Amino acid sequence: MTNSEELALRLRRHVVRMCNRGGSSHVGSGLSMADIIAVLYGEVLLLDPTRPDWPARDRFILSKGHAGACVYAALAERGFFDVSELAAHYTNGSRLSGHVSHKGVPGVELSTGSLGHGLGIGAGMAFNFKRMGGQQRVFVVLSDGECDEGSVWEAALFAGHHRLSNLCVVIDYNKLQSIGRVSDTINLEPLGAKWRAFGWHTVRVDGHDHDALRSAFEERAENRPTCIVADTVKGRGVSFMEDQVLWHYRAPKGEEFVAAMLELGVDVTGAPNA
Amino acid sequence: MRDAFVRALSELAEQDERILLVNGDLGFGVLTDFIERFPSQYVNAGIAEQNMTAIACGSALTGARAFTYSIGNFPTLRCLEQLRNDVCYHHADVTVVAVGGGFSYGQLGVSHFATEDLAIMRSLPGMTVVAPSDPWQAYELTMQLHARGGPAYLRIDKGSAGLGAGPVELGKVRMVREGSDAVLFATGGILSEALRAADELDAEGISTRVVDVHTIKPLDGDGIVAAASECGHVITLEEHVVTGGLGSAVAEACADARVPLKSFRRIGLEDVFPEIVGDQAYLRARFGLDATSVANSIRMVVN
Numbered sequence: 001m002t003n004s005e006e007l008a009l010r011l012r013r014h015v016v017r018m019c020n021r022g023g024s025s026h027v028g029s030g031l032s033m034a035d036i037i038a039v040l041y042g043e044v045l046l047l048d049p050t051r052p053d054w055p056a057r058d059r060f061i062l063s064k065g066h067a068g069a070c071v072y073a074a075l076a077e078r079g080f081f082d083v084s085e086l087a088a089h090y091t092n093g094s095r096l097s098g099h100v101s102h103k104g105v106p107g108v109e110l111s112t113g114s115l116g117h118g119l120g121i122g123a124g125m126a127f128n129f130k131r132m133g134g135q136q137r138v139f140v141v142l143s144d145g146e147c148d149e150g151s152v153w154e155a156a157l158f159a160g161h162h163r164l165s166n167l168c169v170v171i172d173y174n175k176l177q178s179i180g181r182v183s184d185t186i187n188l189e190p191l192g193a194k195w196r197a198f199g200w201h202t203v204r205v206d207g208h209d210h211d212a213l214r215s216a217f218e219e220r221a222e223n224r225p226t227c228i229v230a231d232t233v234k235g236r237g238v239s240f241m242e243d244q245v246l247w248h249y250r251a252p253k254g255e256e257f258v259a260a261m262l263e264l265g266v267d268v269t270g271a272p273n274a
Numbered sequence: 275m276r277d278a279f280v281r282a283l284s285e286l287a288e289q290d291e292r293i294l295l296v297n298g299d300l301g302f303g304v305l306t307d308f309i310e311r312f313p314s315q316y317v318n319a320g321i322a323e324q325n326m327t328a329i330a331c332g333s334a335l336t337g338a339r340a341f342t343y344s345i346g347n348f349p350t351l352r353c354l355e356q357l358r359n360d361v362c363y364h365h366a367d368v369t370v371v372a373v374g375g376g377f378s379y380g381q382l383g384v385s386h387f388a389t390e391d392l393a394i395m396r397s398l399p400g401m402t403v404v405a406p407s408d409p410w411q412a413y414e415l416t417m418q419l420h421a422r423g424g425p426a427y428l429r430i431d432k433g434s435a436g437l438g439a440g441p442v443e444l445g446k447v448r449m450v451r452e453g454s455d456a457v458l459f460a461t462g463g464i465l466s467e468a469l470r471a472a473d474e475l476d477a478e479g480i481s482t483r484v485v486d487v488h489t490i491k492p493l494d495g496d497g498i499v500a501a502a503s504e505c506g507h508v509i510t511l512e513e514h515v516v517t518g519g520l521g522s523a524v525a526e527a528c529a530d531a532r533v534p535l536k537s538f539r540r541i542g543l544e545d546v547f548p549e550i551v552g553d554q555a556y557l558r559a560r561f562g563l564d565a566t567s568v569a570n571s572i573r574m575v576v577n
Contacts, residue, residue, distance in 0.1 A: 059336070102364070110335070114359055120325045121360055124332020128294070131314055132337065151356075154325035162317075 004210050007077060008038035012237045013264050014073035014086055020257045020273050022090025024098050028235035028247035030070035032207075033141060033172040036230055039213040040139060041074040049079040052106040058136050059125050061110045063118020064143035064172065068100030071108065080107035116149025118142065119169060123159045126167035126225070141170045145177025148186045153198070159225040160199025167225040168217065169200075172207065174234035176245050195227040207232035238263050275430050275463070276373050278409035280308060282416035283341060287312045290420075292337060296330040298323050298344030301373070305343075323348045327356035327368070334366040334424065345374045346386045350395060350427065361425045362398045369419055369426040370395075375405060375462055376513025377548075377557040378432035384547050388429070392461070393518025395427040396491045402426040402444075403491040405462040410439035411488060418444040431513075433463030433554050435486070445489045447497035453483030456507035456572050459498065461487045461520045464513045467558060470565035471572065480576050487520055495527040502528050506536035507575050511568055513558065516542035537575040541568055 001009070015030035041047075046058045062071050069089060076083045088094040095104040099113025112118050122140040129136045146152060159167050173191065175182050182188055192202045201221030205212040207230030216228045234248070235241030238260040241252075252260050254274065261268045268274045284307070287293040297305065297318045309316050319326035323344060330340035342349050349370050350357070361368045372388060379386035395403045404419065404426065406412040412430060419426050422444060435450070442448055450465070451472050460468040465486050472482040485501050487494070502508045508528065510521035521540030528535060543561055550560070558564040 055337075111359070111363055114355055116324075117328065117356065117360055120328025120356070121332040121335070123325070124329035124334075125336045126332075127317065127329060128333035128336045128338050131294070131333075134336075136336075151324040151328070154320075154322035155328060158319060158322070158325055158329060 002210060004038045004042040007042045008034045009264060010077055011038055011070055011073045013261065013266055015069050016238065016252055016257070016260050016264065018069045018073070018086055018089040019251050020253065021087060023251045024069070024090045025249045025251065026066045026069070026098070027252060028241050028244065029064065029067035029143070031236050031238060031241065032174045032232045032234045033067055034070055034237065035208045035210060036141060036170050036172060036213060037070050037074050039210050039217065041078055043214065044217045045139065047078065047107070049107070052080060056136060059109050059122070059138045061112070061118040061122045061138070061140045062100050063112055063140050064115065064146055065099035065112030068098065071100050072096055072105065075105070075107040078107070081105070115143065115146040116151040119152050120155040122167060123155045123164060126159065126164040127162055129166055130164060137166050137168065139168050139170065141172060143177070144171055144173045144175065144182050144188060145185070147171065147188055147191070156195065156198045156200065163223045164225045165221060165223055168228065169225070170228045170230050172232050173229055174232040176234045176243065176248065178248065180245060192229050195229070200225050200227040202227045202229065204229045204231065208236055275406060275409045275412040275432070275434060276304060278413040279371060279416050279428065279430055280304060282413045284308050284311065286417070286420050287315050290339065291315065292339045294330070294333050294338040294340045296326050296333070296340055296342050298326045298342065298348055300345050301343060323352040324356050327353040328360060330368045331356065331360040331364065331366045334368050335364060338367070339420070339423070340368045341371055342368060343371045345372065346379060346388045347391060350391045354394065357425070358398055362400045365400055365425065367424040369424045369428060371428045371430060373430045375429040375431040376464065377554045380554050380557045381551045383551055384549070387548060389514050389543050391429060392490055392512070392514050392520065393522070396518065396523065398425070400425055401491065402489070404444065404489050405429040405431065406488050407435040407461070407463055407465040407486050408437055409434060411442050414442050415444060415488060429462060431463035433466060435463060435465035435469060442488065445492050445494055447494045447501070448486040448488065449483065449501070450486050451482070451484035453481040454505060455481045455576050456509060457483040457485060457501045457505035458509045458511060458568065458572065459485045459487050459520060459524050460511040461490060462513055464511055464558065464563060467563065467565045467568055468511050471568035474565060474569045475572055480572065482572060490520060490523055493523050493527060495531065498524055498527045499531040499533055502533045502535060507572070508535055508538045509568070509572055510540045511563065512542045513563060514542050516540040516544060539571055539575060541571060
């Protein structure tokens with residue numbers, strides 16, 4: 001197992017634990033993108049956990065804010081704050097909200113939760129870096145269902161027009177959205193072709209293959225923004241959650257929690273909430 | 275007023291390369307000089323106000339001092355959630371500039387009447403809300419908004435009060451006419467109607483104080499309460515619905531301070547959409563916001 005694969009496994013354990021403790025939704029969404037987040041936070045993003053406000057850092061935006069547990073976990077694993085603080089997720093008085101928030105959470109660049117906001121902000125950051133001669137890169141993770149939002153395509157047009165080569169979007173394409181299949185709701189196909197038509201360098205990868213993700217992040221077009229369409233499985237890593245819309249909502253409790261953690265290599269029998 | 279804003283922004287842009295004007299594809303002819311002089315401090319986001327706001331916000335979060343520019347409700351209501359979640363929650367240095375407050379575009383129809391903007395912008399946490407009454411004030415307040423930093427909303431009006439330049443301070447009301455029988459608070463260019471109403475009443479022996487409330491938020495509660503206490507009869511005038519704007523803000527300030535008023539009346543657009551068009555003066559008169567209607571209201575309460 002590579003370092004990023006080990007990190008992905010730890011992120012999955014955190015996500016399941018956090019959703020169990022807090023009784024929160026979106027466990028499947030966090031598991032879906034755990035590999036993408038692990039490669040980004042483990043290897044790609046230029047960050048300094050001791051200086052969360054370091055101006056030269058890369059920027060990461062989770063536009064699908066409902067999967068924020070996974071980002072909080074990645075930040076804790078990278079040392080932005082202590083892993084023990086993850087226990088506060090979703091609890092009364094906590095800053096670790098169900099949808100990712102930057103207030104009082106070092107390392108979070110943007111609070112999201114309403115879909116369709118992140119890409120425009122990311123494009124604004126990339127535009128301003130380019131304008132001011134900065135070398136920073138901006139990464140934005142979108143959900144597939146989020147691509148129903150018109151604001152995503154406003155931003156895609158802008159980034160394509162301005163040739164924002166310092167901007168990279170990853171679409172966590174797990175083919176399930178809020179209450180059903182993407183293809184039955186608002187079909188996105190041909191998804192890569194749409195982004196290409198908007199002026200983006202587009203690659204399609206297995207969103208759970210770390211080598212493939214790594215090379216996709218390295219592969220930068222000179223004068224175009226990059227869109228990585230990452231084929232993923234919602235709930236990846238826990239067999240009974242995989243490709244099930246139920247786990248967009250349901251929090252793993254009792255035996256389900258024990259079974260999920262066992263699949264992730266941890267026996268939590270007898271633990272609180274098990 | 276619009277040109278005065280552009281003049282102020284040009285002066286600021288010259289001194290501060292962080293200034294970035296993000297345009298919503300409007301301002302034909304008005305912005306030509308700015309675009310030529312400051313090409314790296316200008317971008318046209320196209321007809322996409324949500325993205326215009328997002329680009330400004332993302333730029334501000336990485337060091338820019340951003341202004342968005344459009345007309346009517348486009349830079350406010352069309353992208354309200356971007357203003358709330360992105361600009362205000364992140365306290366981003368974005369100033370929203372809307373040309374065409376109230377009935378400025380009176381012939382263009384209801385889509386172009388900006389008549390709920392003050393109420394909506396005022397409700398957003400951390401948002402400064404400013405409606406200048408004259409071009410010189412638009413210039414001065416743009417400078418002061420820049421010094422203060424965003425989030426802010428600047429409502430630019432076609433009408434103007436016609437007063438000469440004088441001292442103006444963001445967040446402080448400005449008494450523009452002495453009076454003691456009643457106080458008339460007004461915001462934006464419609465201050466001109468307030469002044470005419472006061473002239474009319476003066477001839478009848480009713481002394482009406484006129485106060486320019488160019489800053490709706492943060493509201494100068496002390497200044498409002500002092501004038502209300504001294505005059506007793508309070509009237510508010512705005513080219514805006516009576517719900518949530520200047521009238522509501524003044525009422526809240528007086529109620530919070532338990533000012534014992536003799537009377538209180540809000541003049542503005544009632545809970546309706548105008549279904550006709552006309553120039554600004556025509557629509558003001560038609561909906562009871564002109565000097566004659568205002569004078570009548572004051573006459574009724576004072577006599």
